[in-house]
Amino acid sequence: MNIGSASRASGISERMIRHYEKIGLVPPPPRRDSGYRDYSEADVHRLRFIANARDLGFGIDEIATLLSLWSDHRRASSEVKALALARAADLGRKVAALENMRRTLIDLAEQCHGDDRPECPILNRLVD
């Protein structure tokens, strides 16, 4: 299967598939005489795994760990669980930080007349 098909089947751009190959996240597939990469179903499977993990907010390093856990049939599920919970905690912190910004902005906007006058609590706050 060509890289274009693998891309469509996995939801990862051709660009990123080549990138993941370069950084060692996916093994280099065999090449045809033309030099074209030739992907198997298993390769696409791996790519989709990566796409799903990425969509859950895992970073490249964590995805590499998940991949090795995935292919290790003797691994303990506790390792995977710990990784997922660490990721969740991280997301929780990010959510809290963004939510804080959002509330601050909304509070400031509520205090701002939003009319033709230049007086503006939002700018005043930035000047503090």
Place this chain on the structure above:
Amino acid sequence: MNIGSASRASGISERMIRHYEKIGLVPPPPRRDSGYRDYSEADVHRLRFIANARDLGFGIDEIATLLSLWSDHRRASSEVKALALARAADLGRKVAALENMRRTLIDLAEQCHGDDRPECPILNRLVD
């Protein structure tokens, strides 16, 4: 004032101060004979404005707009308000997306025994 003092006073790293100068977000300060940048209080003020806006999640382009609105004493506060609300809406979308990921991870982790057995719903989900 040297760049180090300006950095400490504004909370922006020296590296980023120089960067903001290069991209035109702050005006190039005068130089002393030695070539050292020489910052005024007004410069530091501007830097702190930038730091505050950055902490509220504004991007460089938006900060540039805020800076021009700030120095325009005839501007309408409605423009600033619109910018703040757009930013808040954007943050709201990001928060929702991250919160979604977080919930999914926690749900998956709850279904995972987290023991020595290899069986793991988290990995199964990634394989879908």
Place this chain on the structure above:
DNA sequence: GCTTGACCCTGACATGATGTCAAGGTCCAC
């Protein structure tokens, strides 16, 4: 006046995930 350590200068390379563009080779259906 000299030394020393703290400070400053520029420029370059790196990150991470991703896009785009260019110049060239390949494949297949007609």
Place this chain on the structure above:
DNA sequence: GTGGACCTTGACATCATGTCAGGGTCAAGC
């Protein structure tokens, strides 16, 4: 055999930020 779709590599860009190297400057203490 030709055209259009596809593939190759490599390079450059983004955004905010860090770090490092190689070199100049300043100020305090001796």
